[in-house]
Amino acid sequence: MNVLCLVELDDAGVTDASLRALTFARSLVTGGAPGDPGGGRPVLAAVAFGPADRVPASLLGRYGVTEAYVIEPATLDGYAPQAWARSLEGLLGVTLAAAVVAAGTDCGSEVLAHLGALTGQPMAANCIAASRAADGTLAVSRQRWAGLLIEDATLEGMPALLTVATDAVPPVPVDAAPVDAGAAGDTADPPVRVHEPDLDPADLRVRATVSAGREGGVSLATARVVVGGGRGVGGPDGFAPLEELASLLGGVVGVSRVVTSQGWRPHTQQVGQTGTKITPELYLACGISGAIQHMAGCGSARNIVVVNTDPSAPILSRADYAVIGDLAEVIPALVAALKDRR
């Protein structure tokens, strides 16, 4: 079975998520028998969008890619999800892929969903495993409930469309993999072919303008960084260092319910079930034990870092990183260190 994998490029080459997707896609590649597409040799095709000279052929080769396709800016500049999907649709005929794989990122999910709509085929999102069953269908396992549950399902589609959970499959190059793990055991650099998609004007109605800027007017709900303060702050006067840290990091201060109940801070700053639900990149929780109601408001933070004197505080079992110590010492020191960097 030939497989086509969407590869997202970044400054360093190929994104981590796409390397994981490639590793997953490689596991689906089977065959090599006479009559198979690709002249008897199984194909793992990669497709990328961008200048051809930015496609890291040798890296792709190390991940088992046998042929690479690139859609250059001259043909299709920037991100246009439906046009990207149209490009992949065009490559189906070229690669004779029976499955298309992408990372379960915003981009990968979106492009594959468009491809599903264009081809009328089903799509399985956030897969963690797949194998071909005797009847030609794919047995897939995929994440649901953000990974709290695994669904075992049958995917019947030609081509089969799958996105790969970004945290489920580690990126493994061919040379690091056990011999029988990947069918495409060849690590030669794949040829990079420029593909010119056949686009419909409607495909380009939606395209992204990319800018590096961030939105201003940071609110608690949308802040990228939230510095949290709880009972451990000690009183209304203890918040100044947290405020300073928050502004240094371009974020805002949030507090636990006890802080507002004590009247130390206004109720508008409360994070939690009865306050604001936050979704920052970083939640730096200082002196917060981690009551269930509080965690309900900050559980969606991408990274939770805790500063707490008590190593057995419940928030540590919900956090990614912790500093055991008094926030009254740690936070001013952190502020000083950050200022020194500037």
Place this chain on the structure above:
Amino acid sequence: MEIAVCVKRVPQVGGRIVVTPDGQDVDTRMSGFAISPHEECAVEEAVQITERLGGTVSVLTLGPAEAADQLRDALALGAHRAVLLEAGGHAWGPAGTAAAIVAEVRRRSAEGPAYDLLLLGNEAADTGDYQVGIRVAHGLGWPCATGIKQLEVTGDAVRARREYRGHEETFEFGLPAVITVKEGINLPRYPSLPGRLRAKRAAVEQYQPQWQPEGLRTRGLRVPDQPRQQATVLGTGTDAVPALVRLLDELGILK
């Protein structure tokens, strides 16, 4: 502005989900149900748009009769009209769901003020299919943007923004259109007491869409056996500050 918001009734779960003994479903005996979180934001966004521009927010759901509860939840938040597409006991997949929504949009176009804008959540909390909005857009021939965290709607066009890998992507196109939104686009309001009482009295329109089989069929559900992590301790007291600074840098916070 005529806006339709598509919402889904999903169980409210904790950090661990219990599966029914036959492995086919989530055990909801002790669960409550709610609108999927991204869709809650979609409702809020729609209400805010009509507060600015006038118009009607219709809230649609495909689900069991009990999903009327979630429609009323949305009405309590300021939606004006509720439509229940009855699931009829079938397991609906993304393609069938999209087709049912497309049929409702067409029915509305034929009968009343047509929808200008369809809002959905980026993905449902339970199934996480990431595709209903896009399939609806294709079915209607409308433009579509997904994962949106900031939305500006003028009389006949939208500007939608999202963050992706540290950059901001902006999409601009005309109406009618489909937008799927993500949590963080706004802070959804809570239902007021008068809102809740109004919602309780409101009528819910009901339709029976045509079910179709799907190419992705569930065989079973199971709980993965990975334990939840304990925080990595960076150090103690101020000695940990250098490690903390390094971490913030690695997380891209110090850019």
Place this chain on the structure above:
Amino acid sequence: MNDTPGRASAVIVGAGIVGNSLACHLARLGWRDLVLVDKGPMPNPGGSTGHASNFIFPIEYSKMMMELTRDSTEQYQELGVFTQSGGVEVARTQVRMDELRRRCTAAKAWGIPAEVISPAEVAKLVPYLDESVILGGAYFPTVGVVDSLRAGTLMREEAQRSGALQVVAGAEVLGIDTSGRGRNGRPKITSVRTTAGEIETSICVICCGVWSPRIARMAGARLPLTPIVHQMISVGPIALFAGTQGEITYPIVRDVDTNMYERQHGGDMEVGSYAHRPIIVPPDDIPSIEESALSPTELPFTADDFDPQLAEALELMPELLGDEKAGIRYAINGLISMTPDGHPLLGPAPEVDGLWSAAASWIKEGPGVGRVVAEWMSGQVPTVDVDEANVARFYPSQRTVAHVQARAREGFNKMYGIVHPAEQWESGRPVRVSPVYDRERELGAVFFETAGWERPYWYASNESLQERYAGRLMPRDAEWDARWWSPVINAEHLAMRDACGLVDLSAFAIFDVTGPSALDVVQSLAVAQLDVAPGRVVYTSLLDERGGFKADLTVMRLGRERFRVVTGGATGQADLAWFAEHLPADGTAALADQTSAQVTIGLWGPRARDVLQSVTRDDVSHAGFPFATCREVEIAGLSVLASRISYVGELGWELHVPVEQGGKLWDALWAAGTPHGLVPVGIGVYGTTGRLEKGYRAFGNELTADYTLVEAGMTRPKVKAQPFIGKEAYLAQRAEPPAAVLCTLTVDDHTPPSGPARYMLGGEPILSPAGERLVDAKGRPSYVTSAGSGPSVGRHLLLAYLPPAQASVGTRLQVECFGDAYPVTVAVAGATPLFDPDNARIRS
């Protein structure tokens, strides 16, 4: 993470307010090597403490609950986590206004500040309340809110700091192991197994709130408790509260007619309800911490159940709650614990040695419960008399899931209800019936329930007697006073005093103490001398170590090594447990419960001897069968154990036969009695009118751990030489003048300022002629411990402990009832009966 100790002096399971308080008080009492286990994290492991609304109203009709609440409030204040806010109960109906007057009167009895106020006064305190919706309110200025999680943390940390306690958080109890070598053959605790390891211990205390039955069952014990849902929402932000500091500024409102409360919590208004359908969640169905969206005891809100309440809340606080910008930010079906009678479950579990319960306590009682159980575990008498909370008070049928659930369902909506002191349960009846139950039903018996037993309170068949005794029945025109009452009771009373009555006493608890050490056992517990000749009957009190009342009962010495104890059904289980606790470890005395084997039928009245003599060949003359003796007599071919004593002040006997012969005995007496004017007599006479005329004290009313034999006027000239529990304290009590004297008072005038005459039912405060509360030197207020008609003396009678200065015959005082004062006079100071003071009738 946790270093679980392998051994502990006691393992406390559950780190809610109760478990933390218990650990603290045990540590203060000198316990060491304590372990506190909870499956959740500190400081909020996910139980009911974590979601409690945390407010405390000091007023309770039950003295025990009031005292536990008072002690808890003081402990919260000492910990610095109490914020006084005041509280108002509002009335939307006239009956509720009456109830609020009754509550303020009860508050006065306990010395709790309270006053009935007008709608305008309510609105002044609570400016956002629409005064046009209410008729008035009751203001309790000492109401407040507490931070119960903080309180628990402070108490836990105190115990840890003193080195007495180790806390094992995040460890679930998997099993409680026992071995079969405890007292009386009961199993005994050996260890507690947790996910963090096994802890050897001989004592395990269950402080697990809604999980308690599940944990108790691991040790083989049944705790009659069920989790039930209490709905609560939090609405905010409230514009009015934006400028306020701290958690609460405005008084808490209880909108009792709609079964709701509204209380400020920071920027939000919390609205709670007891109005919705009872939603029971079996302990095994409570989700785990991981499975819970919020916490195990904050279950998903079922909006349909609450919706009707929204409109009522909106009506009361239209602008504040009607603000479209204020949203329902938090809404839960919170789990709380309920027991069949609404009281906590405290003390040693009757089934297993070393298993203790401190369950079914709410925030307002938590610290107090921790204190009393710690004292109890330390061999001390609890500072609050918690007899009504004794976990041993339930009979097996009352511990069944079906019974507990039925009563919880029925009791739930009464949480803010107007509950009459004599109000009867509807559910779970009948369970225990006498062998003559069908005969009683034919006679139109009106049954009241005690300890699961159906007891006739009066008989419709006696309605015809009302004509005979017209003018002496003291009828009650006020509906409240006449509820759960009938003038037929007074007619039965007079008929018994004129001729004789037949009383079904099947509900008596009866147990035998036998064996070589039987005498030692009963002697060690009883105040009275029990080393008496076989065939003697002795009425005796049992004391606790502090000399307070533990029980009162009669003991028949049936043989040298055989004593039969007869006690009330309501206290039977606890009394049985008290005896069981004091059996010798060497097995030389045994305890056998005869309650379900023996039936007791009472025959009393001036014609009782005539009736009995007509059905027996045995000599039942005064000389042949003296007072306070017992022996077998033959009646209608039955061998009957007859005991000549009386609780109604008449000549007569308790007649005991095996249950299956009860019908035959009843029929024989009935047939023989009819020519003598025998009538069936209910418990209304036996327990109230007959008793009060004779000044007989009742356990739980007059006889409580708070008062002494001296104060109750029950001392005998001599104290027996043998040791008994409480003897030292009793001797000390005798050496001092009493701080209070139990008196019988008569009500001189029943006329209120308006409306029909009022009759006190008990619990009312006794006031000086100037309207001041009477409080004795020990700080105990004077209140009515028992009240009822005295048909033979033609007065409504009240029993009350009075300070010695007031305790003299003829002293004029007042009693407050529903807010109005009525004149009363001390008729008897001490134990002299008002009726037949020489006891000529009993000894005739």
